[in-house]
Amino acid sequence: MQKQSMWSLKFSTAALVLIPTAVGINYIGKLFAGLLKLPLWLDSIGTVLASILAGPIIGALAGAVNNVIYGLTVDPISFVYGITSVAIGLAVGILCYKGWLSSWSKAALAGLIVGLVATIVSTPINIGFWGGQTGNVWGDALYAIVLAKTDSVWLASFLDEIVVDVPDKLLVVLISFAIYRGLPGSVSQMYNNSNKFESLD
């Protein structure tokens, strides 16, 4: 079967309906993480799953919609970080298309890359908006230390973000991978648009 280009803008309705579901999964992931008192956000599992199932564009849209909704319902600052969510969706979709999500070790590596991408995109936003901090206690403590020692806002901010984002995204990608592998074929095949007509006449 010919694989469809990952950049196709011809979405099936199922792929579009996947977007609100992905936002819901993000939300539930965050709630469960809170209920289990886990020290991470785990609030991008839906975005990552959407990317794995339906490609980078749907993943990016899921990320964007996620932050718009967060901005409208919880915290208006989320709007600004929508760019990071879009980047996460794109990164996972591309990595997945290139075959990186085929084994646990590769998925772990993909998780690290996604964490790095998120950090690179978030750092300028942190600097522009907050003067470089993230609002996470551990990250900000590191920020303060680095800033006191080196005088580099960029380095301090980058490190502040990376210690928070990389472990989080690593775990998010691994959890999404575990869930994806557990899905029945009829579900995981539903969103790709590559099925073709054949004639039986």
Next chain:
Amino acid sequence: MTKIIADNLKYKYPLSDKLALDNISFKVEKGEFIGIIGANKAGKSTLCQALTGLVPHFYKGAYGGKVFVDGLEVKEHSIAEISLKAGIVFQNPFTQMTGSKMTVYEEIAFGLENLGIAREEMQKQIDHAMELMDIASLKERNPFDLSGGQMQRLAIASIIAMNPEIIVLDEPTSQLDPEGSEEVFLAVQLLSRQGVTVIMAEHKMEKVAKYCDRILLLYNGEIIDFDTPGKIFSRDDLKQYGVVPPIFTSVCRELGVKKSGTDEYPVTLEEARAALGRKVK
């Protein structure tokens, strides 16, 4: 007037190597109430979806033969175009709610907005559909706050507001409690009396026997028989197709009581009562 023609329809889902429908040919006349029965996986849902264009357009896959609904060839027209001729209602009322509308009234409008119906016409059609489904009093309620039976009637109203000549129902009461089921069956019967052609896949054979003019018996994706309830339920070989006839039929068969002047067993309470009463006298 013939509303549905299926001519040697064959269909195979993507990634499957078995035909889900094979050699399906039948015709349905305007205003008929048709039941589709058969075991699980017999192809009931697939056939329902083939009458509304979801097969093949939603799934893709391998397709052969022709299906016409109200003169439109299904394969050659989009699902949106076919929706003006034939609407479909599914099992789960919950997933049929769009999730984007805050009131029952707006929910019904969803399809009409998409089809570009003018506002005044839209309001007329919504009011008509609400009245038929007896949900006008729920107009301002949130769709997700309704009971299962109310929600399913809303799903039907949302479809009939689009004014299709044909309505297909795929086990519309399988997820409802008895009370909700009864509400839905009565609503569908009312539609049928209005002259709408109804196709209903259903497990509850007493209901099929009561409401349907003719029954299509499916097994392994093929049509075994297409006839009146009396003929279908009087078959001796129903068991091998995974179908249990209505309780009235089974009882009369045990007793050897047939409808007067026919070779058929009674299929409804009324028929059984008439036949048994005659016997008792």
Next chain:
Amino acid sequence: MKQISLYADRNSFVHDLDPISKLYYILFSILVPVILPSISVTLICSFLSIILLLLAKVFKKALPVFLLVFIVLITVVIIQGLFRPGNETIFLKIGPAVFYKEGLLYALKVTLRVTDIVGAFLILVLTTKPSDLVESLVRRGLSPRIGYVVISVFQIIPEMTSTMSTIMDAQRARGLETEGNLITRIKAFIPLLGPVVLGSLVNTKERAMALEVRGFNAQGNKTFLNEEKTSVLSKPIQLGLLLIVVMAFVWRLLT
């Protein structure tokens, strides 16, 4: 049905304004302080937003959001006051901690900027029904399919949250450990999330079919059940805001 939107239904002229004018206001609140980056300009913009929130009778609902933001801002004040590169002039000594004027001024700027932007967004969010906002955008060319996606989230999240509590109870009843050390708690995560994800993915297929048979992919123009909310003030407000942005820009170039 539980609503997750922050929208507060009140009677005010801000509520009566169309959503697009409020989007113009957000743009105005972001751009003007960027073009004229002085503390006084940002202060004026922030005050304007707060006054509008008061007039819209939603200031009380805005407070918790501001509070959340200010908690983060406190750390900004502390860290920038203590460690900002370029800190020279001592402003305040508390024990061993030395706060510098430069850092504190910078923190003040950040605080005002955040207040300004958050305030402008809150005006939109607290006084506009999400569905009205999306419908306005669809009328102006946003794809109705994308509009649907955004709006449906508001109902899908409460639906999934209720499934979630059912699953939480069921899994606990089956003996799943949800307390204890970190590893135990991480291990509990997948049995909790997995069923919600699977169920909701299966639902996407049925919902997609239900949407398609209701003309979701229909060609041609769609119509709207509700008439568009317009106000005589819309055009003057939008033009006025644009004019101020342009004037700010000219001012910046001239001085």
